[in-house]
Amino acid sequence: MQPRVNITETDPPSEGLRMRGFVAKDAWLNCYVENLDPDLSVRWDMFRYRNGKEEKITISQDMAVADNVKWSIEKPTQYSWRLRIKAIELKDEGNYTCYVLLTNNNNRAESNRTLFVTDPPMILEAVSSSDIAAKEGDFVPLRCNASGRPQPNIFWRREGNAILPNGGTTFIGSEFNIDNVQFDARGRYICEAFNEVGYDRREIILSVQHAPKITPDPDRVGQAVGYQRTLVCHIDASPQPSTNPEHNQLYWSFGSQRVFPDARRLERIMEGAFRRLTYELVITKTVTADYGMYQCNARNTLGSTVVGIELYG
Numbered sequence: 001m002q003p004r005v006n007i008t009e010t011d012p013p014s015e016g017l018r019m020r021g022f023v024a025k026d027a028w029l030n031c032y033v034e035n036l037d038p039d040l041s042v043r044w045d046m047f048r049y050r051n052g053k054e055e056k057i058t059i060s061q062d063m064a065v066a067d068n069v070k071w072s073i074e075k076p077t078q079y080s081w082r083l084r085i086k087a088i089e090l091k092d093e094g095n096y097t098c099y100v101l102l103t104n105n106n107n108r109a110e111s112n113r114t115l116f117v118t119d120p121p122m123i124l125e126a127v128s129s130s131d132i133a134a135k136e137g138d139f140v141p142l143r144c145n146a147s148g149r150p151q152p153n154i155f156w157r158r159e160g161n162a163i164l165p166n167g168g169t170t171f172i173g174s175e176f177n178i179d180n181v182q183f184d185a186r187g188r189y190i191c192e193a194f195n196e197v198g199y200d201r202r203e204i205i206l207s208v209q210h211a212p213k214i215t216p217d218p219d220r221v222g223q224a225v226g227y228q229r230t231l232v233c234h235i236d237a238s239p240q241p242s243t244n245p246e247h248n249q250l251y252w253s254f255g256s257q258r259v260f261p262d263a264r265r266l267e268r269i270m271e272g273a274f275r276r277l278t279y280e281l282v283i284t285k286t287v288t289a290d291y292g293m294y295q296c297n298a299r300n301t302l303g304s305t306v307v308g309i310e311l312y313g
Contacts, residue, residue: 120198211303
C-alpha cells in the first residue's frame with residue numbers, strides 16, 4: 001500500500017491551498033503521512049520565484065533540516081512531520097511541499113500549501129511629516145509614507161472630519177499639498193495607512209502664523225443715554241497680540257484718540273480656542289458724546305488690523 005500524504009493543519013489557517021503569514025511571526029504546516037514504509041522518508045521542499053525563475057530549496061529529510069535557524073521539524077504525533085518557519089521574512093514566500101519519494105524515477109506522494117507573506121502598515125518616521133509651523137500664504141507639503149504588504153493605501157483627513165483646505169473631507173495619497181495656506185487650515189491632520197491585514201495612523205499639527213483677523217460682534221449697535229453698552233470684537237492672530245497696554249498691540253480708539261479705561265469705560269479680554277481673543281469695551285453709562293465710530297485695533301509681528309463698530313443712540 002502506497003503512502004498517503006496530507007497537510008492537515010496550518011497556522012495561520014489555510015484558505016484552500018493558500019495561507020497567509022505575517023512578517024516576524026512563525027508559521028507551521030502539519031504533514032500527516034499514512035502507510036509509510038520504514039525504508040522511505042518524509043521530506044519538505046520549498047519552491048519560489050526569483051528573477052522570473054523557479055528556485056527549489058531543500059528544507060528537510062525526516063527530522064534533519066538544512067537550516068535550523070530558519071526551520072524546524074516537530075513530531076506532534078507518530079505520523080506527523082510539522083514544519084515550522086521561524087520569524088517569517090519576505091523571502092519565505094513560496095510553495096511548501098511535503099512529500100515521500102516512491103521510486104527511483106521520482107514518483108511521489110505529496111501535499112502542498114502556498115505561503116503569502118503579509119505585513120501590517122507601519123508609518124515611516126524618517127519620510128513622514130512632523131508638526132509644521134507655516135506663515136499664511138506659504139506652500140505646505142504634508143508627507144506620510146508607510147511600509148506594509150500589500151502596499152498600504154494612505155488617507156488624509158482633519159480632526160473631526162473638517163473640510164480639507166483643498167475641499168472634501170478625505171484625500172488619498174502619500175503627498176498632501178496645501179497651496180497658499182490660510183489661517184483656518186491650522187489644526188490636526190490625520191494620516192491613516194490601511195491594507196488588508198492592518199492599520200496605522202499619524203497625527204500632524206499644522207500651525208499658521210498670520211496678521212490679526214478681527215470680527216466685530218456686531219459692527220453697529222444702539223443704546224439710549226444712561227444705559228450700559230458693550231462693544232465686542234473677536235481677534236484671531238498668531239502670534240497673539242500682547243495684552244499689556246504698554247505694548248500698544250491691543251486697544252480701542254474713538255475718532256483719532258485711544259480709549260483709556262476710566263470710571264465709565266472698562267476693557268475685558270477673554271481667551272478661547274486657538275488662543276482667539278474676545279475683546280470688549282464696556283461703557284457703563286452712555287452719554288451723547290459716546291455716539292460715533294469706535295475702532296478695535298490689533299497688531300502682531302506680521303501686521304496690524306483695525307475694524308470699526310458704530311455706537312448710535
